[in-house]
Amino acid sequence: LAHELRTPVSNLMTQTQVALARARTADEYREILYSNLEEYERLSQMTSDMLFLAKADNGLIATRTEPVDLASEVESLFAFYEALAEERDVRLVLAGEGRARVDRDMLRRAISNLLSNAIRHTPHGGEIRVHISESGSGQTELSVENPGSPIAPEHLLRLFDRFYRVDASRRKEGEGAGLGLAITKSIVEAHVGSISASSKGGIFRFAFSVPAS
Numbered sequence: 001l002a003h004e005l006r007t008p009v010s011n012l013m014t015q016t017q018v019a020l021a022r023a024r025t026a027d028e029y030r031e032i033l034y035s036n037l038e039e040y041e042r043l044s045q046m047t048s049d050m051l052f053l054a055k056a057d058n059g060l061i062a063t064r065t066e067p068v069d070l071a072s073e074v075e076s077l078f079a080f081y082e083a084l085a086e087e088r089d090v091r092l093v094l095a096g097e098g099r100a101r102v103d104r105d106m107l108r109r110a111i112s113n114l115l116s117n118a119i120r121h122t123p124h125g126g127e128i129r130v131h132i133s134e135s136g137s138g139q140t141e142l143s144v145e146n147p148g149s150p151i152a153p154e155h156l157l158r159l160f161d162r163f164y165r166v167d168a169s170r171r172k173e174g175e176g177a178g179l180g181l182a183i184t185k186s187i188v189e190a191h192v193g194s195i196s197a198s199s200k201g202g203i204f205r206f207a208f209s210v211p212a213s
Helices: 002-020 026-057 070-087 104-121 180-190
Strands: 066-069 091-096 099-102 127-134 139-147 194-200 203-211
Touching: 002 026, 026 180, 066 070, 066 104, 070 091, 070 104, 070 127, 070 139, 099 104, 099 203, 104 127, 104 139, 104 180, 104 203, 180 194, 180 203
Parallel strands: 091 127
Antiparallel strands: 066 099, 127 139, 139 203, 194 203
């Protein structure tokens, strides 16, 4: 956490020191403030994510469950990510349907994390497939598949660890602090569900199961 906080704090300090080095125009100060605002937003999001995970660790995540149509929620998120997907020339595809008894807002956050992760790592012209199905064991499964470079088994086991990145030396543009998958795992487990990650034949697959409605 200290390592992740160090970069935005350092950026804020440097930008402020440069701004104070000499008098500037109103437009220049405005540009600096906008740049600082991005760092503050990143710090705020990281703080909120860590608070959520701390609550999850101590069993303090309260879920208010209700019957939810997963296909409807995915379609809504597709609409939200449509512009980003088009920008990256990525196609979003939904197959199947199913209902689950979950906390709607928390579930949307979990699916959103998986979708944003898939969009970031899918090559231009690729396709992201979301599949929903109900099993006979009282569970509803949702999976997100996308093409990409293979991931070694030792990395797969750690994808849900906080701040973990397969390539620690690189941070993709728009990538967060590395807490999205950890939060998704905590949300699924708060619903007494399970989640897994796999990589085979150049296809990544994240899948989770939660109680069916």
